[in-house]
Amino acid sequence: MSVVELLTITGGLVVLYHLLALAWKCWRGLRQFVFSKFWQVDLKAYGKWAVVTGATAGIGRAYALELARRGLDVVLVSRSADKLQGVAKEIEETYGRNTCTIQVDFTEGHSIYSTIAAGLEGLEIGILVNNVGMLPCAEFAAFMEAPDIEQKSTHLVNCNILSVVQMSRLVLPAMIQRRRGLIINISSISGDHPYPFLSLYSASKTFVTVFSRCLNAEYQPLGITVQSVNPSLISTNMVKHMEVGHFVKSAPEFAVGALNTVGHSDYTNGCLAHALMDTALRILQPEWLRLSQFNLRRLRNYNLLAKKKRSITKQK
Numbered sequence: 245m246s247v248v249e250l251l252t253i254t255g256g257l258v259v260l261y262h263l264l265a266l267a268w269k270c271w272r273g274l275r276q277f278v279f280s281k282f283w284q285v286d287l288k289a290y291g292k293w294a295v296v297t298g299a300t301a302g303i304g305r306a307y308a309l310e311l312a313r314r315g316l317d318v319v320l321v322s323r324s325a326d327k328l329q330g331v332a333k334e335i336e337e338t339y340g341r342n343t344c345t346i347q348v349d350f351t352e353g354h355s356i357y358s359t360i361a362a363g364l365e366g367l368e369i370g371i372l373v374n375n376v377g378m379l380p381c382a383e384f385a386a387f388m389e390a391p392d393i394e395q396k397s398t399h400l401v402n403c404n405i406l407s408v409v410q411m412s413r414l415v416l417p418a419m420i421q422r423r424r425g426l427i428i429n430i431s432s433i434s435g436d437h438p439y440p441f442l443s444l445y446s447a448s449k450t451f452v453t454v455f456s457r458c459l460n461a462e463y464q465p466l467g468i469t470v471q472s473v474n475p476s477l478i479s480t481n482m483v484k485h486m487e488v489g490h491f492v493k494s495a496p497e498f499a500v501g502a503l504n505t506v507g508h509s510d511y512t513n514g515c516l517a518h519a520l521m522d523t524a525l526r527i528l529q530p531e532w533l534r535l536s537q538f539n540l541r542r543l544r545n546y547n548l549l550a551k552k553k554r555s556i557t558k559q560k
């Protein structure tokens with residue numbers, strides 16, 4: 245075989261590999277975001293109750309309401325008793341489902357899980373949505389620049405990481421016994437790519453993503469699915485209720501679409517717009533650029549500008 249023939253065959257195989265990879269990605273995308281609208285898993289089949297952490301606002305509230313609409317009773321777990329009662333009432337009145345509330349503060353760490361275990365006792369938990377999460381501070385900031393970093397970093401690890409581990413530990417034994425269950429972990433696109441000036445948050449979400457994917461591999465043979473949901477921007481308190489648009493989704497719209505992906509993907513951005521953003525980020529912002537001083541300067545300038553704009557709007 246001549247060198248030219250060898251190069252032609254190698255080139256052909258490389259092109260074929262990339263075409264097949266692209267076709268596979270397109271099929272996965274179509275299945276997750278198009279076919280899933282018409283072909284959905286019956287979520288009631290996982291069990292009677294769903295548990296949602298951080299269920300009184302934003303994405304958690306939207307998941308709780310959508311799960312109730314799809315026929316599940318819901319355990320709502322959050323910090324504020326009055327907000328918990330409000331969402332519970334809304335679910336009972338709108339969808340006629342049972343609710344149960346557990347008031348805990350996830351930043352407190354290990355001590356709260358006996359209260360949660362007592363609250364869940366006797367309930368058939370089919371679905372757990374590990375949604376609760378926090379940012380270390382309201383602005384983009386380098387690790388040591390966040391105010392009160394000693395306390396905030398412990399709180400963030402407790403809220404974003406420990407909660408996922410401990411809540412999974414609480415519900416898994418019964419799921420394993422019944423050989424059925426679904427755990428949805430709300431991670432973030434920032435867990436897929438390193439985000440300087442969001443270092444703690446981004447790293448905590450990387451933990452959530454990797455933990456979810458490993459748990460899924462370990463427990464899928466026992467009938468349990470662990471889904472990692474890695475969205476980009478959703479208009480909630482966390483992002484100061486940014487205006488909804490093509491790439492910024494409303495929480496209710498996001499929850500409906502993301503729940504449709506159950507059974508179609510164990511690792512999803514939750515909606516097509518965010519999957520496209522993820523792909524674009526991988527191509528346009530490779531890691532060397534993302535972590536470069538050039539990009540950090542750009543982010544710092546952007547942050548300063550955003551701060552100025554906010555203070556002008558406040559003064560007005």
Ligand SMILES: NC(=O)c1ccc[n+]([C@@H]2O[C@H](COP(=O)([O-])OP(=O)(O)OC[C@H]3O[C@@H](n4cnc5c(N)ncnc54)[C@H](OP(=O)(O)O)[C@@H]3O)[C@@H](O)[C@H]2O)c1
Pocket residue numbers: 297298299300301302303304305321322323324327348349350351375376377378403430431432433474475476477478479480481482483
């Ligand atoms: N919004 C986005 O753009 C976005 C993007 C990617 C991923 N995410 C992830 O999505 C999840 C939900 O975010 P979100 O934007 O919906 O947040 P959010 O609007 O701030 O809502 C957070 C929810 O968690 C509860 N909560 C907060 N801290 C708590 C604590 N220490 N203990 C108990 N409950 C607590 C809040 O209720 P109370 O205040 O009543 O306790 C509220 O119900 C987070 O894990 C976040 O990282 C968000």
